[in-house]
Amino acid sequence: MNRRFYLLPLLFILLWAGEGEGDASSDTEIIKKLVGKGYDWRVRPPGINLTIPGTHGAVIVTVNMLIRSISKIDDVNMEYSVQLTFREEWVDGRLAYGLPGDDTPPFLILTAGQQIWMPDSFFQNEKQAHKHDIDKPNVLIRIHRDGLILYSVRISMVLSCPMHLQYYPMDVQTCLIDLASYAYTTNDIEYQWKKDKPVQLKNGLHSSLPSFQLNNVYTDLCTSKTNTGTYSCLRTILELRRQFSYYLLQLYIPSTMLVIVSWVSFWLDRGAVPARVTLGVTTLLTMTTQASGINAKLPPVSYTKAIDVWIGACLTFIFGALLEFAWVTYISSRSFYKRKKICSSRNSLLVETRQALIIPNTVVANFTEQPTDEVEMGLTDAPDVWVRHQNNGKTVTEVNGLLNHTNDGSGELIIIDSKHKNRRYVLWNNFKNLRLVRWARRRLDVDDNAKRADLISRVMFPTLFLIFNFIYWTKYSQYHVPAAI
Template sequence: MSLRSLLNILLIVAFWIVGGNCDASSDTEIIKKLLGKGYDWRVRPPGINLTIPGTHGAVIVYVNMLIRSISKIDDVNMEYSVQLTFREEWVDGRLAYGFPGDSTPDFLILTAGQQIWMPDSFFQNEKQAHKHDIDKPNVLIRIHRDGRILYSVRISMVLSCPMHLQYYPMDVQTCLIDLASYAYTENDIEYRWKKTDPVQLKKGLHSSLPSFELNNVDTTLCTSKTNTGTYSCLRTVLELRRQFSYYLLQLYIPSTMLVIVSWVSFWLDRGAVPARVTLGVTTLLTMTTQASGINAKLPPVSYTKAIDVWIGACLTFIFGALLEFAWVTYISSRSFYKRNKNCSSRNSLLIETKQALIIPNTVVAQFPEHPEEVEMGLAQAPDVWIRQSGNGKTVSRVNGHINHNNDEAAELIIFDAKHKNRRFVWWTNFRNIRLIRWIRNRLNVDDNAKRADLISRVLFPTLFVCFNFVYWTKYSQYHAPEAK
């Protein structure tokens, strides 16, 4: 390599080093000049509306944010956590240092300890908040040559979110992020949303929540009026729909199965008292425990929630099945003691029935040819035939008239006189309907306790299906209330 080439290389390196030092020195000198004597960071800059004399109007602050994550949506405390990158942009003419096309840098970045005036923004519904300082403070302050300031910071906050739980767990909640100035009224600071993409969402945020889904994000204004003045305010509206699949698998399906299991007692024999009692009490206690676990995750509100209606209905059906067994046991015991009482009475026997009852080995006389007349109480047949003994002879008394025709076979015939002439013809027509006749044949059992079980096998599932139809029709059509 020639000496001339070596000198050229050294000159290029020297110019590069000197030029780099000059640039660095230039940035430092610009910042020192801007923040030096004559600049007071405690005084807000003038506005940009030159038509307004004096301070030229309020400082226009353009806001946009990037929502990084939403987590810990707490139903009990009615709050949620959010992490976001918050950005503000405004113009401070006192910090302008260049003109378009000159050699000055496009922007300068301030470091820690270099203070400029910034809006005193705060979040109105914030409970707790902190800035991130790892590895360095996550703060950016950028000054452009025309005096435009960009302030960006990454913060995490716990925000209040009043919830309406009437339709829980099929509810849609509206959570807010309200931003306003704490000290400056709208005459000093006016907040505006950035025209393009005022609120950005990190990719995958819509489906990243464990129990909610982010349906929609909207922006609006929320100017607040207090005793100290009117303050400009910006509002971010987050519409969160609760994920229903968790509650379907953990609550609705298990509780439905418990209700169905309680119906198994209708198919057990009424004599299986331990089995039916154990089944009813176990399902009732299990449902109560499940209800307590659900209510422990919710605040003690004064109104009725959708989950309360469901749990209450399931408890009612299970408790109703237990009461049905108690009723069956009562009917069975009553019939048993009544039958024993009738058998112990030899001189008097009274049997009430809708039809004529003939004790075996008896002779029936003067009964009508059409049995339905007997059933309806329209026949003119004798009411009571009874065997009596008088003066050593056996006689038959028919409705108080003595029959001297000794008939050893005729002991007792009882016809229920109370049902005579108390029915109407339309009742006969109703009973002759094919469907009604089929149901009567199915339920035409002598044991009233067994009849109660047969009715419960159909009645309980039918009522539960009707309840489900009404419940899902009402609570599946929920819309989020408007934010106020």
């Protein structure tokens, strides 16, 4: 009794194993029958358009893909790496083995070594590629009972991506994946995108790139005509926007700070030569080093990039601050020697100013006509001559007319050229009377020209830098995506 109890489970196991072997042998028999002597995998199958005599038209190959990852977008070599699951579907009537509703299996899976006809698809912009073989070859070939064949493979590729860097680093690049037949023309193979989700993206792919963001993915056709015929082609377009936050933190803010630091020299005394020279040279060298690091990551293109404009402007402002210090030192030394020369000739008769010739400490006589040629000192005709008394600084008597004056009055004889009364001089006086101009002149009303240059630079450099920023960001923030070629 106990012996029968142990034999019954063993009998069920043997029956179940026998049924499994029967199923496997039936699938094997079907595959052997399909790819036997009557099937030639080197000849393409006929098309499905029965209205076309002969081969019934081209084989329709339906394509879709799953993009798993995008990485290593190289600006220097203009390439990027992508890993995807590539799928193709076509109908080979020679491999149909059943009808809908019969007891045949819905599909069969081919193993390695069982060859069937497959499209000779290749990626036109591929540089390097390989299939994945761990743990087993990542390839699937499935034959349905109506002759529909599904081919799926996981591949990694390095694809070329011509980039337009005029707006770098605020650019948007369009990278392509072009698929075409290498030998079969449109008379033999016609590629079509799958109607439902031709390109699928793995979850999180949009934000998984380190320096780019995947904005959009769309499909197109790229059928090309060559000397050997017309070839069907499918195109996948990836729109990649560069992440600007990295460049904002690593380039734009530090370079702006360097430009602002170079302006500190305007607040330092002109006598602090070591401090101002060290500040200007250090900021210039730091900006040059930063520019070299950025250009090392870019290809040597022939056009001007947005980053070149920014770096060039920052270098110009920093170098301008250094030149301003040189100019201040020059005019300071010149003023010093000029004052020394004036002091040595203080007893001379004439002291020339911008507006007049002043004859100090003279004894004024009675003038009944215009001054002689010796007094005019080469001035234009009909100059205005005024006398300012030292006894009363506010009293001024015109000399061009009749002048009655005692000989014991000591004063200054001022000869004003008549050219200062022309129209340009009147406009200049009106401009100087403006409220803003008067305020600026009061602020800049210093006797030291070197100090005046520093005061002007404190306002001029920041103003010009703000104007440059407004023009720069207005122009380069409006980027248009170039059309895919």
